[in-house]
Amino acid sequence: MKTTSVVFAAILFLAVSCKKEDKPAPASVATIDFLVNGSATQGNYDFFSFTSGTKVAASDSNSTKWDFAMRFETFIINSNASGPGSAGVQVLNQTFDAVTSAPEAGYKYDTAVAQKAIKANDWYIYNPTTRSFSPIAGKTFVFRTVTNNYAKLEVLSADPADDAGNLVVPPTRPTKIKYKIRFAYQPGNTRNF
Amino acid sequence: MRLLVITIFILSSISATAQEAIDSAFLKSLNEIVVTATRTERKLGNVAIPTQIISQKTISLSGSLRLNDILQEQTGLFITSGSGSGAVGGGVFGNGIQMQGLSPDHTMILLDGEPLIGRQGGVMDLSRFAIGNIKKIEIVKGPSSSLYGSEAMGGVINIISEPLQGKQINAGIRSGSFLNTDVYASGNYTGKKAALYFFGNRNSSNGYELDKSTPEKTLDPYYNYTSHLKFSYRFSPKTKLIVNNRYFFANQESFYAINSTKINVGGKGTTNDLTINPVLLHKFNNKISSQLRFLISNFRFTQQLDSITNSKQYYYDDFRQGFYRAENQNDFELNQFNTLSLGGGYTLQTVNTTRYKEKKEQQMLHAFLQNEWHGVKNLIVIAGLRYDNNSDYASRLSPKLAVNYKLTENIKFNASYGAGFKAPDFRQLYLSFTNNAAEGYSIYGANEFSLERLQLQKQQGLIAEILPAAFQITTLKPEVSTGFNFGFQFHSLKKFRAHVNFFRNDIDNLINYLPVATNANSTSVFSYVNINRAFTQGVELNLNYQLFTKLNFSGGYQYLETADKTILEDVKQGKLFGRDIAGGSARVLNKNDYSGLLNRSKHLANLRLFYDDVKTGWASSLRFIYRSRFGVTDKDGNGFANMDEEFAKAMLQVNATVSKQINKQFNVQAGINNLFNQTNAKYIPNLPGIHFFAAIHYSFKK
Numbered sequence: 001m002k003t004t005s006v007v008f009a010a011i012l013f014l015a016v017s018c019k020k021e022d023k024p025a026p027a028s029v030a031t032i033d034f035l036v037n038g039s040a041t042q043g044n045y046d047f048f049s050f051t052s053g054t055k056v057a058a059s060d061s062n063s064t065k066w067d068f069a070m071r072f073e074t075f076i077i078n079s080n081a082s083g084p085g086s087a088g089v090q091v092l093n094q095t096f097d098a099v100t101s102a103p104e105a106g107y108k109y110d111t112a113v114a115q116k117a118i119k120a121n122d123w124y125i126y127n128p129t130t131r132s133f134s135p136i137a138g139k140t141f142v143f144r145t146v147t148n149n150y151a152k153l154e155v156l157s158a159d160p161a162d163d164a165g166n167l168v169v170p171p172t173r174p175t176k177i178k179y180k181i182r183f184a185y186q187p188g189n190t191r192n193f
Numbered sequence: 194m195r196l197l198v199i200t201i202f203i204l205s206s207i208s209a210t211a212q213e214a215i216d217s218a219f220l221k222s223l224n225e226i227v228v229t230a231t232r233t234e235r236k237l238g239n240v241a242i243p244t245q246i247i248s249q250k251t252i253s254l255s256g257s258l259r260l261n262d263i264l265q266e267q268t269g270l271f272i273t274s275g276s277g278s279g280a281v282g283g284g285v286f287g288n289g290i291q292m293q294g295l296s297p298d299h300t301m302i303l304l305d306g307e308p309l310i311g312r313q314g315g316v317m318d319l320s321r322f323a324i325g326n327i328k329k330i331e332i333v334k335g336p337s338s339s340l341y342g343s344e345a346m347g348g349v350i351n352i353i354s355e356p357l358q359g360k361q362i363n364a365g366i367r368s369g370s371f372l373n374t375d376v377y378a379s380g381n382y383t384g385k386k387a388a389l390y391f392f393g394n395r396n397s398s399n400g401y402e403l404d405k406s407t408p409e410k411t412l413d414p415y416y417n418y419t420s421h422l423k424f425s426y427r428f429s430p431k432t433k434l435i436v437n438n439r440y441f442f443a444n445q446e447s448f449y450a451i452n453s454t455k456i457n458v459g460g461k462g463t464t465n466d467l468t469i470n471p472v473l474l475h476k477f478n479n480k481i482s483s484q485l486r487f488l489i490s491n492f493r494f495t496q497q498l499d500s501i502t503n504s505k506q507y508y509y510d511d512f513r514q515g516f517y518r519a520e521n522q523n524d525f526e527l528n529q530f531n532t533l534s535l536g537g538g539y540t541l542q543t544v545n546t547t548r549y550k551e552k553k554e555q556q557m558l559h560a561f562l563q564n565e566w567h568g569v570k571n572l573i574v575i576a577g578l579r580y581d582n583n584s585d586y587a588s589r590l591s592p593k594l595a596v597n598y599k600l601t602e603n604i605k606f607n608a609s610y611g612a613g614f615k616a617p618d619f620r621q622l623y624l625s626f627t628n629n630a631a632e633g634y635s636i637y638g639a640n641e642f643s644l645e646r647l648q649l650q651k652q653q654g655l656i657a658e659i660l661p662a663a664f665q666i667t668t669l670k671p672e673v674s675t676g677f678n679f680g681f682q683f684h685s686l687k688k689f690r691a692h693v694n695f696f697r698n699d700i701d702n703l704i705n706y707l708p709v710a711t712n713a714n715s716t717s718v719f720s721y722v723n724i725n726r727a728f729t730q731g732v733e734l735n736l737n738y739q740l741f742t743k744l745n746f747s748g749g750y751q752y753l754e755t756a757d758k759t760i761l762e763d764v765k766q767g768k769l770f771g772r773d774i775a776g777g778s779a780r781v782l783n784k785n786d787y788s789g790l791l792n793r794s795k796h797l798a799n800l801r802l803f804y805d806d807v808k809t810g811w812a813s814s815l816r817f818i819y820r821s822r823f824g825v826t827d828k829d830g831n832g833f834a835n836m837d838e839e840f841a842k843a844m845l846q847v848n849a850t851v852s853k854q855i856n857k858q859f860n861v862q863a864g865i866n867n868l869f870n871q872t873n874a875k876y877i878p879n880l881p882g883i884h885f886f887a888a889i890h891y892s893f894k895k
Contacts, residue, residue: 095779098781116657119711121660121708121711125830134830137772137829137831138770154779157775172452173452180776
């Protein structure tokens with residue numbers, strides 16, 4: 001799976017590079033697994049940085065080393081109530097590929113603990129009957145990162161998993177949620193991806 | 194291989210007994226009296242509304258025991274099985290029925306013309322009904338609320354019990370796979386003025402397992418009892434009282450492995466269902482008759498689950514429903530052209546459950562009027578109107594217009610228009626539930642929802658945001674539909690009959706739950722609103738061919754298209770997205786990706802052979818029932834099934850029986866159901882794998 005993602009990323013990278021030769025810097029695209037705390041109420045969030053493209057230790061939570069973090073299905077953004085940074089986010093109703101440049105304005109922040117930038121119904125559906133939640137297709141998150149760059153992200157899947165990241169089915173109780181995310185990060189001084 | 198043997202058996206029986214006789218039973222069927230379509234006795238051939246009859250003969254030849262067994266073999270009927278959700282889904286309570294693509298909660302089920310109660314999640318579990326006590330089942334398709342009120346949107350299924358006539362005693366025992374045992378006894382006594390019918394049945398099973406990877410059985414052991422007692426007394430040639438009494442008791446065990454690989458929670462659920470239905474019939478003269486009907490019906494379902502390790506109570510649910518109705522109907526033969534029916538009634542419904550705050554009560558008044566007009570030769574026109582007034586939701590007017598035109602002796606045309614409605618059900622009005630497990634969501638019925646409470650909770654910081662939908666929550670309106678049916682019947686050579694019916698149903702005000710607020714922990718608060726609009730349309734074809742006196746061949750097919758109108762509109766405009774595989778990237782969907790409402794098969798088909806030789810006493814049946822794949826879930830948030838894994842696969846069920854009348858009293862029967870062992874543990878849990886049975890019946894007639 002990882003190989004596929006890397007190859008996929010490489011192809012995309014090439015595709016993007018070929019097309020936009022005259023533009024400043026191409027966005028790097030990757031698809032990764034992001035394993036987060038599966039409890040809705042207890043324990044740490046799991047933090048992520050677009051600059052490094054990896055998880056950030058929870059001990060760095062009070063820094064600007066991360067852009068967003070997740071716990072169960074809750075997103076927090078490194079801003080105001082959630083962190084010292086000034087990252088912002090908005091969710092667009094477009095496919096990942098259709099978002100070719102980040103909007104100039106419209107970014108939201110975690111203005112208070114109970115007023116988070118990303119809300120439950122923004123990006124997933126919860127089915128009270130089957131008690132499952134699924135990321136809605138066609139929701140693309142656009143971030144203005146802590147470093148004032150732009151990134152776009154698509155949640156591809158969300159599955160209950162154990163601590164090692166192996167998927168679990170009932171009756172095994174999941175301790176983690178394994179997200180598969182695809183993102184593009186634009187390190188250059190442009191809003192284009 | 195087994196199929197081959199049976200086919201050879203049937204074919205050899207045919208050649209051995211081939212006769213070129215013309216069957217009169219076939220013609221008789223057109224003259225059969227039906228009551229459901231017009232609430233008056235009419236010949237089947239003269240009913241302007243699509244009506245089908247399932248005869249006792251068909252039921253006994255098929256070896257069916259419960260209502261769902263026989264209904265699933267009829268054209269255009271689809272048994273739902275505990276998957277899907279929401280107002281346009283299948284419901285989670287299994288064994289419900291869809292008609293013309295409308296959900297189980299939109300189909301009315303009657304016993305001798307009176308509504309049956311005890312729906313859970315909108316679904317009437319058809320396996321509650323034994324069918325050893327019935328004479329026939331009438332199925333009327335299309336909206337029929339003009340006569341029956343709420344729930345009769347997709348149509349009406351009327352179970353007609355044994356008539357009070359003759360003197361006889363019947364008894365039987367049947368045993369089969371999964372230790373399924375069915376025992377019954379019934380009898381009739383008819384005196385000069387009084388008549389009595391009784392029926393008693395016990396049905397039990399050890400349950401079955403379709404998925405060995407789970408510690409739970411797919412169906413846990415159960416047993417149930419049905420008793421039916423009918424009594425009539427003729428006061429005079431003009432006045433008669435019939436008292437219909439039915440009692441059902443079921444005990445269903447349940448075992449679960451909760452967060453464990455072993456069974457750790459278990460208990461039982463009991464169902465008690467009692468109906469007393471006195472009907473007083475009076476004929477004033479040849480032209481005016483009247484009936485006074487009372488219905489006292491109580492339903493109770495209790496389930497208690499305890500931890501097996503420490504005996505602590507894990508779950509308790511108690512649901513009690515009461516339904517009390519008084520109704521009067523009068524039929525007038527005004528003149529040679531007009532027959533008028535006029536009626537009205539009062540209904541009190543109560544519900545009391547652990548899931549609602551307190552006992553709830555609803556009162557309803559209704560009145561209906563119907564006229565049948567024969568003013569022009571070969572033409573019948575039926576016009577009807579019903580008014581329903583309710584204490585807890587908006588009132589409703591339901592019209593109906595139906596036309597039957599006889600073109601030639603062999604060809605008849607039918608056209609009908611009707612309105613249907615379904616009152617908001619109890620959970621949509623009164624549910625008050627907070628899930629304290631990890632997700633922590635809340636769901637409120639529209640009458641329990643309070644914007645003020647949400648606003649207060651927002652001030653307290655418990656609610657992060659009140660969504661715009663919260664301001665739309667208002668008095669729920671009934672779900673409504675209008676339906677058009679157009680068809681024709683053709684019969685020739687007294688042997689062949691074809692019936693084609695085109696239908697279209699437009700459904701509005703469908704009730705669904707919506708998120709109305711976001712909790713501080715990002716979970717949602719839900720409530721119910723009239724939101725969805727949908728349609729179902731298609732064509733149903735039924736063919737019947739009496740090959741020889743002894744062999745009847747029938748085939749049926751339904752083509753069905755359904756859509757949620759908002760979703761269809763959005764898909765057409767390229768506003769909806771989906772994935773082709775789980776975890777794949779999203780793409781814009783187009784019209785071809787839209788599969789319609791969940792739990793609907795586009796193609797339903799059946800092929801049935803019935804062989805019955807009265808002379809030798811041999812009888813046999815072979816039935817093929819096919820349903821094409823159907824959407825069961827939505828995993829990518831667009832509201833419908835588009836990826837392969839969101840569908841249940843197509844399925845072909847094959848059932849066969851053979852029976853022999855040994856002498857006047859004894860009949861033996863053996864059967865195989867689901868010959869090809871087609872199962873789907875996840876999405877069709879109510880269909881067991883291949884199973885067998887053997888039965889012996891005794892009948893003594895005086």
